[in-house]
Amino acid sequence: MMDKRTKSNKGFLARERTNKAINPVFAMASVLPLVFFLVLFSLIPAVISIAVSFTDYAGVFKTMEFVGLENYINVFTTLSGEIFPAFGRTLEYAALVILPLQILALGSALLVNMKFKLSGFFRALFFMPSILGTAVICSVWGMMFDPYDSIFATILSWFDKTSAFLGDENIAMVLIAIIALWSSFGYSMAIYLAGLQGVDREYYEAAEIDGANAWNKFWKITFPLIMPSVTICIFIALQGTLGMSDYIIFLTNGAHGTTTIGFYIYRLTLNSINQGQVAAVSMVNFIFVSSIMLLYNKLMRAREEQL
Amino acid sequence: MKKYMKKYIYALIAILLLFTTCIGFTACRGGADLYVLSSRPEDDDYYRWLKEQFEVEYDCSIDLATVTTDQYQNTVNAQLRADAIDVFSVESTYLFDEGLYSKMLTLDDMSYNNKINEYAAKYSKLDGEWKICPLNIVTFVVFYNKEVFARNNLEIPTTWSEFMDVCDALSADSKLIAPILYCGLESWPVNMIMSSIEYPVVRAVDPEYYYNVWVNETQRFDEKGGLYEEYFDKAKELFGYVQDNCAGTSYGNKGRLFGQGEFGMTIDGSWAYKDLTAAVDGNFEIGSFVLPASDNAQNNTKAAGKMGGGWAINKDSANIDLAKKFLEFQMREDIYQKYLDDVQMDSTVTGMKSKIAEISNIYRYETALNFENYKINGFNYQMQNSYGPEIIKGTAKTSTLLAAIQSDNDTSKAIWSQDKNVKSWINFNHPEKVSV
Numbered sequence: 001m002m003d004k005r006t007k008s009n010k011g012f013l014a015r016e017r018t019n020k021a022i023n024p025v026f027a028m029a030s031v032l033p034l035v036f037f038l039v040l041f042s043l044i045p046a047v048i049s050i051a052v053s054f055t056d057y058a059g060v061f062k063t064m065e066f067v068g069l070e071n072y073i074n075v076f077t078t079l080s081g082e083i084f085p086a087f088g089r090t091l092e093y094a095a096l097v098i099l100p101l102q103i104l105a106l107g108s109a110l111l112v113n114m115k116f117k118l119s120g121f122f123r124a125l126f127f128m129p130s131i132l133g134t135a136v137i138c139s140v141w142g143m144m145f146d147p148y149d150s151i152f153a154t155i156l157s158w159f160d161k162t163s164a165f166l167g168d169e170n171i172a173m174v175l176i177a178i179i180a181l182w183s184s185f186g187y188s189m190a191i192y193l194a195g196l197q198g199v200d201r202e203y204y205e206a207a208e209i210d211g212a213n214a215w216n217k218f219w220k221i222t223f224p225l226i227m228p229s230v231t232i233c234i235f236i237a238l239q240g241t242l243g244m245s246d247y248i249i250f251l252t253n254g255a256h257g258t259t260t261i262g263f264y265i266y267r268l269t270l271n272s273i274n275q276g277q278v279a280a281v282s283m284v285n286f287i288f289v290s291s292i293m294l295l296y297n298k299l300m301r302a303r304e305e306q307l
Numbered sequence: 308m309k310k311y312m313k314k315y316i317y318a319l320i321a322i323l324l325l326f327t328t329c330i331g332f333t334a335c336r337g338g339a340d341l342y343v344l345s346s347r348p349e350d351d352d353y354y355r356w357l358k359e360q361f362e363v364e365y366d367c368s369i370d371l372a373t374v375t376t377d378q379y380q381n382t383v384n385a386q387l388r389a390d391a392i393d394v395f396s397v398e399s400t401y402l403f404d405e406g407l408y409s410k411m412l413t414l415d416d417m418s419y420n421n422k423i424n425e426y427a428a429k430y431s432k433l434d435g436e437w438k439i440c441p442l443n444i445v446t447f448v449v450f451y452n453k454e455v456f457a458r459n460n461l462e463i464p465t466t467w468s469e470f471m472d473v474c475d476a477l478s479a480d481s482k483l484i485a486p487i488l489y490c491g492l493e494s495w496p497v498n499m500i501m502s503s504i505e506y507p508v509v510r511a512v513d514p515e516y517y518y519n520v521w522v523n524e525t526q527r528f529d530e531k532g533g534l535y536e537e538y539f540d541k542a543k544e545l546f547g548y549v550q551d552n553c554a555g556t557s558y559g560n561k562g563r564l565f566g567q568g569e570f571g572m573t574i575d576g577s578w579a580y581k582d583l584t585a586a587v588d589g590n591f592e593i594g595s596f597v598l599p600a601s602d603n604a605q606n607n608t609k610a611a612g613k614m615g616g617g618w619a620i621n622k623d624s625a626n627i628d629l630a631k632k633f634l635e636f637q638m639r640e641d642i643y644q645k646y647l648d649d650v651q652m653d654s655t656v657t658g659m660k661s662k663i664a665e666i667s668n669i670y671r672y673e674t675a676l677n678f679e680n681y682k683i684n685g686f687n688y689q690m691q692n693s694y695g696p697e698i699i700k701g702t703a704k705t706s707t708l709l710a711a712i713q714s715d716n717d718t719s720k721a722i723w724s725q726d727k728n729v730k731s732w733i734n735f736n737h738p739e740k741v742s743v
Contacts, residue, residue, distance in 0.1 A: 029315065033322065058406055146560060147552035148484070167492050167555030169696075255494030256554060256696070270381065 053279035064276075071280035083281065086264040087288060089173065093260055094241035096177035101237050102230065104181060105188035110218075112189070113196045123193070127186035134183070138250030141179045142166070169257035176247050176258060184240070188233045195229030196222065231300045238296060242289045261285050339370035341629050344386060346379040346396035347616065349578070353649040361636050367629060383407070393624040394633055397439050399430035399614045411438040412622040417631065419638035419656075426674055427655035430614040439617040440634045443652030446612030446674055447503045449598050450565070450583055451572045454591035455483065459571075463596045465604045467541065474548040477571040485550035488570035489699075492557040497695035498679065500574050502611045503598040504541050506675045509534045511606035517678070539708045541600055542698045554699055562586030574598060577612070577669050581651045584665075595669045609675040615652055 053071055057064045075083055112123045129137065144151050145165035156163055166172050203221045212220065223230075245262030252258045254267060265285060268278050345354055351373055358369045374382045379396065386392045387410045401407045414420070414437040423431065423441055431439035456462075456473075459480055464470040477486035490496055509516050512534060550556070556564065565573055566586030573583075583593055599607035618637065620630045636642060638656070647654055647661040653670035654660055660667040697703035 026315070058404075142557060145555070146557065147555040148550075148564065162552055164552035164555030167552060253493040253495065255492065270378070 049279045049282060052276050053283050055276040056274050057276045057279075058274060067276065071274070071277045072284070074277060075280055075284050079277075079281070082259075082264065083261070083284070086259050086261040089258065090242055090244070090260040090262070093173055093177060093244060094238065096174060097180055097241050098234060098237045100177075101181055101185055101188060102233060104185045105233060106192050106230075108185065108189045109192035109196055110222075113193055126189050129183045130186035130190075132183065134246045135250060137179065137183045138247060141182075142251055145175060166252050167256055172252060172256040172258050176251060179251070180241075180244070180247055184237075188237065191229050191233050191236075192226060195226035199225045227304050231304065234300070235293070235296065238293060239289075242292065261288070338368070340367040341369045341394065341626055341633060342392045343369055343371045343633070344383060344392045344395045345371065345373045346376050346383075348373045348375055349581075350650050353646060356645075356649075357637065357642065360642070361633060364636065365629070365632060369633075387621060390621060390623050390625070393621055393626055393630045394618055395621065397617055397619040399439065399617075401619070402430075402433045402438060407619075408433065408438070410621055410623065412620040412624070412627065412630075414438060414440060414620065414631075414634070417638075418635060422638070422656045422658075424655055424657045427614055431617060439614075439619055440638065441614055441617040441655040442637070442646065443615040443617075443650065444612060444655060444670070444674055445615035445652060446577045446610035446670065446672065447499045447574065447598070447677075448577055448595045448610055448669055448672075449503075449572050449574050450580065451594050451596070452565075452568060452570065452591055453594050454568065455480065455571045456594070458482075463594070464599050465607060466599050467602045470599050471544065473571075474545075478548065480571070482569065483571055484569045486548040486571045487545070487550075488561065488565055488573040489546070489549040489553040490556040490558040490561045490564070491554045491699055494554075494695060496558055496575075497699060499576060500545065500598075501538075501542060501695070501698075502677050502679065503574055504538055504545070504600040505678045506609055506611045507597075507599065507601035507606045508538045508541060510675065510678070511601060511603075511609070535709060536705050539698070539705045543701055543703070543705075546699050546701055549699075554696070566590065577610075578615070578652065580666065580669060593665070595665075597672050608672060610672040611677045612653075612674040613677045614655070617655075 054066060054068060055064045056067050056071075108122075108126050112119050112126065147153055147162065147164055147167070152165065153162070163171070166175055199222060203225070204217055207217050207221055243262045244260055245266045248254055248258050248260055248263040249266065254263050259267075262285075265278065265282055268281060269275070272278055343354075343358075345351075354371055354373070358371045361367075362369055383392070383395050384406060387395070387407070397407070397411075402411075417437065417440065419440070420428075420437055427441035427444060431437055431441045451463075455477065459476050461473050461476055462469075464473050474486045477483055489500070516534065546553075550570070561573065561575070561579070562582045563586055564570065565583055566588065568587075568591055573579075575583075577595075580593070580595070587593060597607055597610045601607050618634055620627060620634065624630050637646070640659070643654075643656060643659065644662065647659065647666070648663055651661060651663070651666050653674070660670070697708065
């Protein structure tokens with residue numbers, strides 16, 4: 001009698017054979033909806049945006065004029081005093097978030113991956129902030145950081161101290177990073193958890209026989225095997241932090257040294273009559289972000305191959 | 308396989324058709340007779356009432372949408388391009404936006420025009436043509452807690468030195484956190500204070516100050532520094548009386564904090580009265596006065612402000628007649644009276660005021676155009692992002708602030724050269740002197 005496992009394997013092999021013989025028309029048709037939406041909502045707007053960046057488009061196409069590189073020259077001359085500090089703050093924010101986020105998310109994933117009574121509860125608890133809307137999160141944290149009548153103000157008052165919290169340019173960005181960490185680590189935790197659950201228990205059993213301690217098992221087995229999850233999580237964090245504007249919009253409106261490049265573009269979009277200028281700043285930002293992403297991708301690929 | 312593929316392709320076509328239909332439904336007019344776009348969610352209750360009344364009176368249907376102020380200009384641009392709206396909210400500065408101006412219907416034949424007061428009429432017309440149906444005027448004032456003033460035997464100050472005396476007296480009141488409540492987390496509220504100081508200190512003394520700066524680019528603020536030194540010095544003095552850590556307090560919490568009765572005054576736009584009274588909830592009365600930033604009481608008789616908003620009609624609207632009726636209806640005496648009472652703004656109609664005494668009282672001053680609207684070349688208007696925070700911290704020297712106000716001359720010049728509309732604005736303010 002054929003056992004279930006053999007049956008299942010046979011099924012898998014059969015599917016594999018089917019996949020090899022897949023009809024190319026069917027394959028094309030399958031990706032068609034994705035390509036359609038990608039072209040409609042990403043590619044076409046991107047191409048229009050590039051074209052607009054060479055114009056003085058002010059909301060009316062018939063009065064639009066070609067201005068050549070003028071908008072790009074402005075980025076590096078007249079607007080540089082605002083744009084480059086905004087790039088700097090974006091990098092500062094990314095530095096404040098990315099590494100702590102990975103440590104927090106991986107630590108929580110390791111915790112909830114253990115078999116104990118409340119592991120399910122902790123999984124839900126850690127993931128919960130990720131499903132809350134940014135407006136809700138910022139509203140609650142904004143209240144908690146109020147210099148009067150807030151929990152943190154009360155705690156500081158026990159030590160006879162006060163603070164403007166989000167109104168203090170020395171700590172505003174750090175506080176925003178803390179809020180972002182709190183609200184997003186659950187998502188990364190879920191990715192790490194999936195990675196951890198894919199690690200074969202047999203590796204650990206073999207290591208235990210060889211006398212490996214918990215630290216060695218983590219560094220020599222777990223970490224290399226969840227490297228794809230690390231790559232993805234850092235990639236997502238990079239993407240999120242380099243374009244972040246939502247927390248700033250809700251918490252400080254760009255004041256107190258918190259204008260990131262994402263927020264700067266948002267504000268420019270709303271305030272500038274010349275949308276061509278906005279498109280040019282966005283293009284420069286695109287080059288900035290994609291350069292970092294490409295560099296990261298190259299580094300991580302090399303690292304993964306090494307491992 | 309072929310059977311499944313056929314089904315799949317049918318399903319795919321069905322999804323794409325459904326998607327296209329959805330886009331079509333979204334883009335096309337959904338059956339209303341008039342499409343109205345408002346920029347003030349705060350006034351939604353009134354506008355819902357207006358819509359119902361108009362629909363009954365004219366047996367039609369209105370689709371009324373509201374977009375928040377910060378998102379409004381982009382939305383209105385997009386909607387006008389698609390001719391998806393008939394009536395839309397405007398500010399007077401929109402007259403100088405080429406795109407928006409080109410879509411505004413001329414409203415010279417509206418019956419309410421002859422009732423509009425001189426100030427509102429000026430900011431509703433361009434080149435002699437009515438383009439805006441002006442609804443309200445807003446000003447910056449000092450709101451004060453009448454109970455706190457009575458407790459300390461204080462009168463409304465009429466000069467700067469009297470105002471400083473009031474602040475000193477309130478500083479000594481142990482029941483108060485601070486004499487003045489300032490909520491500066493979002494940083495833009497600093498503009499309201501700076502605007503309140505500017506008129507009495509600068510333009511009341513030299514009405515042609517900005518015009519002279521504008522005409523003669525070499526005549527910078529440092530050369531006329533006396534007035535601006537006073538402007539900065541007084542701003543710094545004032546911020547010495549606001550609560551500690553004011554930069555961390557959100558503007559959204561202003562009502563709640565003021566309502567607790569632990570502050571004597573707060574400087575805000577006249578629109579804030581509605582929220583402040585709601586937060587106070589009858590625990591004490593709120594009064595108002597213009598910030599007396601000058602030591603000459605006669606210079607403290609105007610409140611800085613602007614025409615807050617109005618309606619315009621899309622000149623390519625499919626239903627211009629009904630749109631005009633909507634504006635006429637809005638300006639009908641009984642309807643407009645309800646507007647003034649509900650929205651609590653100043654009237655643009657000669658002889659009409661809110662029937663709520665406290666509201667009329669706020670608007671007892673003449674309005675002086677807010678200086679931000681002058682758009683002077685070389686002047687740094689981004690107060691909240693430049694010298695504003697320095698003033699609030701109280702650490703900046705006046706000489707540094709005078710430099711900061713011009714520090715980004717290049718940026719300002721670039722904005723000036725890009726902004727084709729600014730010249731129209733100056734031309735509008737000084738048509739007798741400037742030819743653009």
